[in-house]
Amino acid sequence: MRNFIIKRLLLSVLILFCVTFIIYVLLRCLPASYVENMAMRLSTAPGSKPYEEWVAQLNAQYGLDLDIIPGYFVQLKNMLTGNFGDSWRFTVPVIQKFSEVIWISVIMGGIALILELLIAIPLGIMAATKQYSRADYAITAGALVGISLPTFFFATILKLIFAVKLKWFDVSGLMGRNYAQLDQLGKMLDMAHHLVLPIVTLTIVSVGSLMRYTRTNMLEVLNADYIRTARAKGLSEKKVIYHHAFRNTLIPLVTIVGGSLPGLFSGALITETLFSINGIGFTSYQAMTTGDIPFSMFYLSFMAILTLLGNLISDILYAVVDPRVRIA
Amino acid sequence: MSEEKKMNPQQEGGSQEQLSLNDDRRVKVLSPGALVAKRFFRNRLAVLGLIMLAVMFIFSFIGGLISPYGQDEQFYTYTYMAKEYVAVTRNDDLRYAVADGQEFGTAAQAQFLLAQMTGKTEFTYKDVSYTLTEEGEDFYSISSGDTLLAIAYKDIVNPADNDAEPSFAVKYAALKAYTNGESAFTADGQDYTLDEDGNILLNGEIQGYVSRFVVQSAVSGTEITRDFKEELEAAIDSDTAEFVYTGADGEEHTYEIVYDAAAKVWSVKQETLTYVYDSYARPSLAHPLGCDTNGMDMLTRLMYGGRVSLVIGFVVVFIEAAIGIVLGGIAGYFGKWVDNLIMRIVDVFYCVPSMPIIIIIGSAMDGMQVDPQIRMMYLMLILGFLGWPGFARMIRGQILSLREQEFMTATEACGISVPWRIFRHLIPNVIPQLIVLCTMGLGSTIITEATLSFLGLGVKFPFASWGNIISDVNNSYVMTTYWYVWIPAGICLLVAVLGFNFVGDGLRDAFDPKMKR
Numbered sequence: 077m078r079n080f081i082i083k084r085l086l087l088s089v090l091i092l093f094c095v096t097f098i099i100y101v102l103l104r105c106l107p108a109s110y111v112e113n114m115a116m117r118l119s120t121a122p123g124s125k126p127y128e129e130w131v132a133q134l135n136a137q138y139g140l141d142l143d144i145i146p147g148y149f150v151q152l153k154n155m156l157t158g159n160f161g162d163s164w165r166f167t168v169p170v171i172q173k174f175s176e177v178i179w180i181s182v183i184m185g186g187i188a189l190i191l192e193l194l195i196a197i198p199l200g201i202m203a204a205t206k207q208y209s210r211a212d213y214a215i216t217a218g219a220l221v222g223i224s225l226p227t228f229f230f231a232t233i234l235k236l237i238f239a240v241k242l243k244w245f246d247v248s249g250l251m252g253r254n255y256a257q258l259d260q261l262g263k264m265l266d267m268a269h270h271l272v273l274p275i276v277t278l279t280i281v282s283v284g285s286l287m288r289y290t291r292t293n294m295l296e297v298l299n300a301d302y303i304r305t306a307r308a309k310g311l312s313e314k315k316v317i318y319h320h321a322f323r324n325t326l327i328p329l330v331t332i333v334g335g336s337l338p339g340l341f342s343g344a345l346i347t348e349t350l351f352s353i354n355g356i357g358f359t360s361y362q363a364m365t366t367g368d369i370p371f372s373m374f375y376l377s378f379m380a381i382l383t384l385l386g387n388l389i390s391d392i393l394y395a396v397v398d399p400r401v402r403i404a
Numbered sequence: 405m406s407e408e409k410k411m412n413p414q415q416e417g418g419s420q421e422q423l424s425l426n427d428d429r430r431v432k433v434l435s436p437g438a439l440v441a442k443r444f445f446r447n448r449l450a451v452l453g454l455i456m457l458a459v460m461f462i463f464s465f466i467g468g469l470i471s472p473y474g475q476d477e478q479f480y481t482y483t484y485m486a487k488e489y490v491a492v493t494r495n496d497d498l499r500y501a502v503a504d505g506q507e508f509g510t511a512a513q514a515q516f517l518l519a520q521m522t523g524k525t526e527f528t529y530k531d532v533s534y535t536l537t538e539e540g541e542d543f544y545s546i547s548s549g550d551t552l553l554a555i556a557y558k559d560i561v562n563p564a565d566n567d568a569e570p571s572f573a574v575k576y577a578a579l580k581a582y583t584n585g586e587s588a589f590t591a592d593g594q595d596y597t598l599d600e601d602g603n604i605l606l607n608g609e610i611q612g613y614v615s616r617f618v619v620q621s622a623v624s625g626t627e628i629t630r631d632f633k634e635e636l637e638a639a640i641d642s643d644t645a646e647f648v649y650t651g652a653d654g655e656e657h658t659y660e661i662v663y664d665a666a667a668k669v670w671s672v673k674q675e676t677l678t679y680v681y682d683s684y685a686r687p688s689l690a691h692p693l694g695c696d697t698n699g700m701d702m703l704t705r706l707m708y709g710g711r712v713s714l715v716i717g718f719v720v721v722f723i724e725a726a727i728g729i730v731l732g733g734i735a736g737y738f739g740k741w742v743d744n745l746i747m748r749i750v751d752v753f754y755c756v757p758s759m760p761i762i763i764i765i766g767s768a769m770d771g772m773q774v775d776p777q778i779r780m781m782y783l784m785l786i787l788g789f790l791g792w793p794g795f796a797r798m799i800r801g802q803i804l805s806l807r808e809q810e811f812m813t814a815t816e817a818c819g820i821s822v823p824w825r826i827f828r829h830l831i832p833n834v835i836p837q838l839i840v841l842c843t844m845g846l847g848s849t850i851i852t853e854a855t856l857s858f859l860g861l862g863v864k865f866p867f868a869s870w871g872n873i874i875s876d877v878n879n880s881y882v883m884t885t886y887w888y889v890w891i892p893a894g895i896c897l898l899v900a901v902l903g904f905n906f907v908g909d910g911l912r913d914a915f916d917p918k919m920k921r
Contacts, residue, residue: 087748094752102761106768217449220909224901226851228858229894232877240884247880345759346855364760365767365861372764379757 081392088384095380096155100148103369104140111135114164155377165368166359173359174374180250181343181355184271188278189340193333196283200290201325204298205317215287222284227346231277235350238273245273248352274351278344289332290325297324327398335390338382440836443914450910456903460896464710473701475708476866479691480699481682486660488622489674492636495616496668498542498556503572508546508554516546516556540583545576552576559583561604563612570604570612578604582614601634622671636661640670684886694888697876698865702889706896709868714900716784716863717850721842723788728795729838733826735796736803743800750793758790759852766861776864783862787849798841802834836915843908847901854897870897 115130124130135141142150154161160170203215239247246252252266297303298321306320307313343357352358356375363371434442444450468475498517502508512529519527519536526535534553537545542558559582561575570578577591581598588597597605602614610630617640619633632649639647639661650656660673681699685691693702735746765786769779806812807830815825831838850870856862857871865872873893877883883890 087751091748091751091755094748095755098752098756099761103764106764213449216909217906220449220905221898221902224847224851224898224905226854226858226871226894226897226901228855228871229874229897232874232883232890233894236883236887342757345763346859349859360760361763364764367764367767367771372760376757376760379760380755383755383757 077395080395081388084388084391088388092377092380092384093152096152096377097148099373099376099380100151101144103373104144104147106367106369111140151373155374160374161370163363163368163371165363165366165371170371170374173371174356174378177354177359178341178343178356180353181348181357182340184275184278184348184353184355185340185344187271188275188282189333189336191275191279192283192286195279196286197290197329200287201294201317201322203287203291204294207295212291216291219284219287219291222280222282222287225281227277227281228350230281231273231347231350234273234277246270248350250353270351271353274344274347274353277347277351281347286332290329293328294321294325297321300324327394330397331390331394334393335386337389338385342379342382440911440914444910447910447913449906450914453903453906453908453910456899457907460710460900460903461714463896464707464714467707468704468711471701471704471707473704475704475868476698476700477704478699479682479685479695479701480679481685482677483680484675485678485680486673487676487678488671489659490622490628490636490672491620492640492670492672493618493620493668495558495560495618498544498558499560500554500556501572501575502554503552503576506551506553513556516544520544520556539580543579543583555579559602559614559616560618561612561614574604574612578612578614636672684882684889687888693892694886696873696889697882702873702892705868705873706870706893709870709873709893710896710900712780712863712867712869713850713853713871713897716780716787716853716869717846719784720787720791720849720853721845723784724792724795724845725838725842727788727792728799729827729831731792732796732799733803733831736800737807737822737826737830739804746796747800750796753790754793756790758787759855761790762786762852762856763859763861766856766859770861776867780863780867783853783856787852791845791849794845795838795841798837799831799834802837803830806830806833836911840908840912840915843904843911847904847908850897850901850904870894870900 111134112131115127115134118124119127119130125133132141140147158171162168163170163173166173199215203212206212235247239245250267250270251263252270255263255266258266298317303316303321306316311320341356343355343360345357345361347353348355348357349361360371360375362368363375498520500508500513512534515527515529516534516536519525519534525537526533528534532548535547537547539545539555544556545552546554546556555572555576557579559579561570561578563569571592573591574596577589578596578598581587581589582602586598588595590596594606596611598614599605603610604612604614613630615633615637617633617637619628619636621628635647635649636659639659644661646658646660648656648658658675660675661670662673663670681697682691682695684697685695685699687694691701691703693706696702696705731746731750735743735750762783765782769782774782803826811829812825815829820829853862853869854871854874857864857869858875860872860875863869863872870893874890874897876886877890
């Protein structure tokens with residue numbers, strides 16, 4: 077087990093190295109007009125250095141004066157020492173901006189994940205136990221509709237109905253108009269109120285795949301020999317399903333949910349952007365569209381790490397939960 | 405897959421003739437393909453999905469052909485728009501009129517102003533002494549000795565329509581009478597009368613008028629009649645924001661008066677019939693779904709948008725599948741270090757966050773102002789190039805087990821070349837899973853493309869795509885008022901993607917030999 081984890085970790089480091097290299101090359105190949113624009117702006121300030129000096133200084137500051145490969149190693153060294161530079165778009169250190177915005181995304185994603193689990197697992201199990209019934213058809217169709225719904229369309233419809241027509245919520249933003257006048261509890265409630273629509277969007281859009289996954293795995297387990305044995309033994313159907321079958325369905329479920337935990341930190345780009353919630357998704361969207369290379373570089377590397385971490389966690393969890401894997 | 409379902413229709417059908425037990429006609433043999441089709445068509449959701457797809461394909465590919473309009477054909481309409489018509493200012497500066505044959509330059513005017521402000525009645529400039537007399541309210545005459553040099557006034561004497569400027573004497577006399585509230589004056593040997601509205605009459609005919617308002621036409625070539633001015637002044641005096649005036653041509657227009665306090669100007673806007681893009685036209689017979697921002701027929705845009713979205717979906721999935729098949733096939737067949745290497749490449753590509761990368765490239769292309777058509781190609785290539793790891797993984801996994809089977813030993817014994825073995829004998833065995841993956845992939849690719857187009861980073865105007873049609877909702881007024889612009893596009897998108905997912909799901913079940921139904 078330990079050897080397996082060590083091997084996987086080493087491999088992850090290698091993959092991460094390649095991924096960050098690809099990202100770095102990509103960002104370096106973009107038209108570098110941002111540095112030039114900035115130098116142009118800085119050089120017009122009164123009593124400033126000439127344009128060429130600014131360009132040279134900025135290039136040196138961002139490691140853009142080196143060739144791509146040495147430049148990558150300088151960047152890598154900086155990143156390894158925790159120095160991600162200053163965001164061009166937000167003019168604060170990348171890490172500072174990141175720590176400001178990450179929590180709201182995690183809270184949003186976390187609540188959405190809990191809701192998803194609460195909806196998807198019971199419904200998925202129901203669909204599987206009553207395969208080909210009307211309920212099964214409805215749940216399967218519902219899950220597929222959820223998967224097929226484009227986030228932006230669904231969010232806009234929600235906004236139109238609940239924010240514009242019914243006026244229950246604000247159209248966008250995280251804080252109400254009178255946020256500053258509220259006390260601590262009021263502030264929290266205000267934020268929670270503003271988070272309702274985004275969380276509903278996130279939940280509905282991603283609940284489908286989890287529901288289908290539960291159903292497929294439950295079906296697989298229900299077809300297994302030990303379930304037949306359990307039934308043959310004369311156990312009640314309830315006991316067969318919730319005691320014998322469900323526990324075995326949990327194995328793949330725990331694996332996939334564990335694997336999706338790091339994903340909570342990657343934020344919800346589309347949903348946050350549509351509802352103008354200053355989470356990591358919206359922030360990085362702004363950074364990326366304005367060509368903020370330091371922030372983009374950080375965000376993309378961070379996403380890659382999260383993906384790797386997710387795979388690693390699900391592999392390890394699989395071995396932890398399923399004794400059969402451990403022996404093999 | 406290879407299971408054969410034997411059926412005995414004769415027994416249920418109540419057959420007359422007796423067949424021997426091993427007669428071929430007794431046994432109905434279904435090919436594996438037919439079995440799959442049978443299982444597929446038994447699945448109601450899958451059939452529904454198939455119908456949805458058929459509808460969407462007919463809608464986008466045939467609909468575009470029968471639609472009477474072009475993709476970017478713009479429609480126009482007449483609408484009433486408030487256009488700047490005239491600007492009115494109240495004259496608050498002293499103006500000067502110099503008597504015939506006299507001189508009163510700007511320097512002297514400045515000296516006069518100084519004297520007038522301080523309340524003096526005399527001033528000297530360049531050894532000439534002037535006398536100023538207040539003849540009426542805001543009306544002065546300047547003379548030197550006994551000769552009248554000039555007058556300074558705020559109320560302006562205007563000639564009647566199209567007439568020549570009144571002479572100095574008439575101006576002087578008229579202003580004198582006007583400011584002193586007299587109703588008659590004599591100038592140049594003629595008797596004029598002055599009515600309440602400030603009109604100067606000679607033998608009952610209007611010669612001109614006195615007014616403090618200056619009316620300037622904002623539209624070139626328009627004559628502003630005295631009649632209109634009077635109406636306008638009355639409206640300004642009574643502080644009404646709107647008035648109706650019937651012009652000389654008998655047309656009635658509504659005018660809107662807006663006072664700009666900073667510039668001290670009343671701008672008068674005329675409601676005129678203007679020829680404009682039929683922007684956000686309501687649904688009508690000619691345009692069943694109305695028009696978009698640019699006055700293009702929405703239904704036609706939806707059809708062409710569907711074409712773009714579906715074609716992009718197909719091309720992207722084709723690229724993904726092609727790369728996936730080649731790399732997955734090679735990795736699965738050779739195993740060992742080749743497999744290891746290719747799978748690590750797959751891992752790397754799997755880790756590259758695709759959505760952010762496409763957003764970055766998209767905004768870079770925005771900056772470089774790439775031609776929309778070329779941009780669409782790039783979009784397909786990038787999406788395809790970032791999306792293949794899933795295919796490669798699946799194919800490699802399947803081939804790993806397939807290559808251990810006897811038929812592969814047979815191909816080896818027959819001396820069939822390696823590429824032939826992979827692509828002719830192994831890959832066809834993966835086709836079922838491949839079809840399922842492709843169908844599901846089509847759905848998700850269409851969503852990705854739509855999302856990018858929605859953000860303005862995918863398909864760009866003038867090309868339509870379901871995503872960029874919906875992106876009109878970024879303007880919240882459109883979102884709330886013109887629902888018919890974006891809801892149909894969203895429904896099309898949902899129907900197409902749902903169709904692919906239903907069919908893909910149905911195919912997965914149908915291809916699975918374990919699913920007995």
